[in-house]
Amino acid sequence: MHYSVILNPTAGNGRAASIGKKIQEHLTQANADFDLQSTKDESSARYFAHRLSQSHDASDTTVIVIGGDGTLHDVLNGLKEDANRQQEPLPLAYIPASGLSRFARAYGISANPDDALQQILAANTTTNIAIGRCHDAIKDEDNYFLNSVGIGFDAAMISQAGRQRRRRHFRWGHFSFLLHSLAVLYDQQPFQLMLTQHQHRTPYPKAYLVVVNNHPFTDSGIQLTSSTGLHKPSLDLTIAERRGWPLTFWQLRQFYRGKLPTSRFASHFTGSRFHCTTTSLEFSQIDGEERGNRFIDLEFRIDHYPFRQTPLTSSTH
Template sequence: MHYEIIVNENAGNGNAKNVWSTVQSLLDQLQVSYSVHLTNHPQHESYIANKLAARNLTNTVIVVVGGDGTLHNTLNGLQERQVDNDQQIPLAYIPAGSSNNFARGYGISMKPAHALQQILSADHAYQTNIGKYTEAIKNEHGYFLNNIGIGFDAAIISRSNHPSAKKRLNRAHLGRFAYLRKAIGVIYDQQPFSLMVQANGHRDAYGRAFIVVATNHPFIGDGFQVIDTARITDPAIDMVVSERKNWLQTLWVIRAFARGKLSHSKWARHYHVHKIHYTTTSLEFGQIDGEEMGNRFFDLTVSSTKYPFYQVPEQ
């Protein structure tokens, strides 16, 4: 097996550079066949992955060393070229970002040496559930590994991605605090919005939606659980919708969100479906795998599909 390794050394505020140094040393010691591709500008990993997919590689695994955003861009770069599901180049992941939520959801060790061993010890690809979306207004389509959100969580991402404070907090291993600190500001500023949801032949209208998250596994932000029952092994998509009606109810909802119990709350609606369609009638923040989608109208259809990962999940 040959490994094409895409490394974003800037991920995790530079932590990925140290992680890659550790991994490279181990690869050399074990005399593993590999090639390395260092990213040098935003979205570069998508370009690299696209070029690798065009080569129709066999007996090859693409290993991503970076954060959730690096993995997201690599997956989407591959899928732009790969039409035939039987010809998909397997992925693997060594987490080196600030959140690493896909690693939590899949069962990948946060220790680089252990994560590498999970790759090297695999003898087959694991068909892994991922999310798929189309957005009708801008005619977009793509894939996500973690979640796609509108409203509250996306507004937090928008604030957190302007990062002088985030860098300081992440370096002190206080990323969760950064997320919560931004959340407090969003509670005051984020206005409720109209949302229409269609799933399983039913249509639900929400006049004051506040939190709208479709997810592939439990984790969001810096390790919080948005839907604690979501599992990456389940081919269905989980989505939670919560409305904002008054301050007392809003504080209760945020408390449930922070504790990973929002989907069990009487103030939220939990969907567990294979396909869901939902629209907004106002400009709202959106996020996908922790990356900003901008402030825009949304007409989204979300479903699940599979992608091969050449990595043994932790039990």
């Protein structure tokens, strides 16, 4: 087996660089056949994935990503763009640069890099996991996601969290969550959302929070109790509307506790296909990556991708 390693040395506040050195040493000691490429900018990971998919065969190559969920997202999308040109897509494996990885928690990947590597080396077969496909009808482009897509409040909160991390004093406690929630809601206006599912259209005239999940761990750091997992062919959609400040406070509290999908003050759907549109410019995010302010015309579907990594058992992660 050949291992093609894509390393983002800046991930995890630079921790990924030292992780990459240790992984190289372990692979060399194990007499593994491998090569390593380090990203230089935001487009490098996807570019490397393109090159690998065009020059390697899925039967004897595994792509190992060392970095954050954003790096994994970029590599996945680079590989998926070329997947239709080959018989099988190149399997993925992941070594997270920090313990904050939502995907690692959902899949069962150790936060310890050495253990995560052993999970890769121990894998004899691939496992097809569920991923989300997000088609932007306005731009006519596809984007694949492993964790979640957020529109409105969720995307704005991720933007807030990113600014706090850059200032190196980010902590998502109950009080700080509510404090930043108020700041976000002060600037955010409710928007008109149209949901189409099974050819049935449902309007939400005062939507402010829309989250599509591939598994329970959202990119905003919330664990939603009713969300599906990576081995179930379905997505979760949660929509909340503004109905006065007291109720909004209650919704936010339930969202922080992961109980909003099961609340009667929100709409929750499970399915393999959704279509969401807005009549106004709204913030959005995909796998924690901000996508700016834009009109929303997104169709969500279930897709699959092979991973070559033995997951931890539920009792060990």
